[in-house]
């Protein structure tokens with residue numbers, strides 16, 4: 001038989017090799033068609049069994065990226081979602097039931113359904129390179145590992161490790177997978193055929209978890225493990241916002257990981273999960289993330305050497321990140337002493353993330369302190385991250401531009417100065433672009449790519465491609481005060497501080513924001529960021545006539561700048577704010593409306609003004625830049641879901657009560 005998406009070859013030795021090669025696509029994903037073919041292949045193999053079967057991928061990028069996400073968005077009913085889940089599970093069950101040894105040969109990414117297919121095999125062989133990762137990331141798009149992941153992984157490596165992987169969605173490389181018992185053999189991809197032949201001809205006993213790992217599945221212990229897992233999930237996300245992690249625990253604890261056994265009425269059922277609004281929002285964000293990733297593809301510029309000027313909080317970490325991602329980086333500041341702390345921070349980050357001494361050393365070798373600015377003449381890209389002062393920045397530009405090599409790009413990390421205010425000193429203003437990173441650089445995915453009126457399209461495109469090169473998410477936007485993210489965040493923080501001035505306790509304000517779905521409340525966030533920085537941003541982005549909140553001013557006067565000084569709006573002990581106990585005498589929804597509506601209003605204004613190209617990107621930018629309630633799909637999607645009429649009524653009421661700042665932007669009529 002010949003198949004469209006799979007190639008089955010039998011060797012004289014009696015072994016069979018099945019190659020996944022999804023037709024007309026560069027990435028293997030499981031669609032209905034690919035699964036139906038695999039089902040037919042499993043039947044064919046069961047009828048005339050080989051001595052052993054190896055499953056490989058023909059794609060360079062990886063084994064399989066999981067279920068075809070477009071299939072998810074096309075479901076018209078929960079029934080269709082259920083049928084798709086059952087199809088995958090039944091097919092992988094057939095692979096697991098084959099009466100000869102099977103091995104999955106995994107290189108590159110192996111996500112979700114890819115990992116679940118590999119779990120249905122007797123063995124897993126993994127490539128040892130840094131790009132090879134196995135994961136069950138379903139939780140990140142609001143669903144559960146329903147194709148046998150929740151069923152087979154706990155049995156293979158113990159529930160403790162399996163729950164950790166399923167609840168975080170994190171990926172593991174070959175070395176870690178081998179340590180956990182997920183991979184049987186780790187070897188370079190070029191040795192795959194040999195490794196497969198050896199395993200299948202002399203099959204060893206399949207991996208089993210250790211006694212200590214296996215007991216987590218014993219009924220009494222299982223309940224304890226499940227309740228501990230649920231309690232640690234509840235510290236991160238609420239079940240009403242994110243049902244999937246809770247469903248994963250329940251699926252494992254009460255149904256042996258088999259979604260076919262879950263009654264439709266249960267919140268753990270596929271029907272319930274697919275009809276929950278969070279799932280659609282998280283899938284949409286995943287697709288938007290893919291859209292942002294794809295933006296970097298059309299650029300001929302490849303950056304090899306980055307020169308970063310300013311080794312402070314931002315520049316130091318941007319340089320460290322670029323070297324971490326494989327670029328040669330020279331780092332300039334006013335003196336070697338000012339560069340040293342950045343190099344020290346980089347070493348700590350590499351130690352944590354790279355672990356292996358030779359990789360740490362290689363990254364350190366790529367990060368070169370450069371107090372004499374020798375890198376300026378060689379760099380393909382110069383990123384300026386010096387003090388936020390236009391005169392000092394302009395002086396620097398005038399000094400370095402004549403020394404930059406032809407075709408090199410100049411980027412600024414300014415968070416508030418319009419590019420047009422800086423580009424006047426340049427002979428070639430078209431090569432200035434904004435690359436606005438977020439703090440902390442290593443954790444924040446987003447980079448705003450800021451287009452000044454003179455920035456050339458090629459330079460914009462190169463900025464976008466560079467952002468992808470260092471594995472961040474690019475968000476093109478126009479040069480206007482605050483760009484997108486700070487402009488949206490700033491009125492939200494301002495309103496929270498005004499509420500504090502009115503005597504509403506910080507704990508209550510933070511609780512209202514968290515209840516809405518923010519990862520952290522605004523009062524705690526302000527303390528974390530630093531009240532001096534909030535003050536400066538408020539000053540820069542505040543509406544005309546906007547007053548500085550009194551408590552903020554008092555903290556600034558007293559030099560109580562937040563976490564870094566041990567006292568801000570909160571007192572900080574051991575890196576945590578000291579909060580008083582819960583109270584329930586406030587209407588948290590009304591408080592959340594008061595804080596989030598100015599942010600939503602600003603996001604809408606940004607779309608109307610063309611700061612970002614559309615509301616989808618505005619939502620994605622605000623989510624990846626601030627963590628704005630991902631389960632609601634971002635500010636604009638949240639407003640659409642709640643309903644324009646209802647929100648405009650509330651805005652009008654707030655406008656009467658609190659003034660002009662609640663005036664609805666004209667964009668409400670166009671965008672929502």
Ligand code: NAI
Pocket residue numbers: 309310311312313314315332333334338384385386387388389392396413414415416436437438439
């Ligand atoms: P910082 O004060 O921590 O570091 C600035 C560094 O620039 C200092 O080490 C200083 O010695 C150096 N410097 C000053 N003039 C210089 C010159 N002429 N030549 C070479 N080095 C010079 O400042 P931070 O926070 O890193 O900010 C830098 C830039 O990044 C600013 O434009 C700021 O708006 C922007 N930014 C800051 C964010 C933050 O959260 N701190 C977030 C995003 C952007």
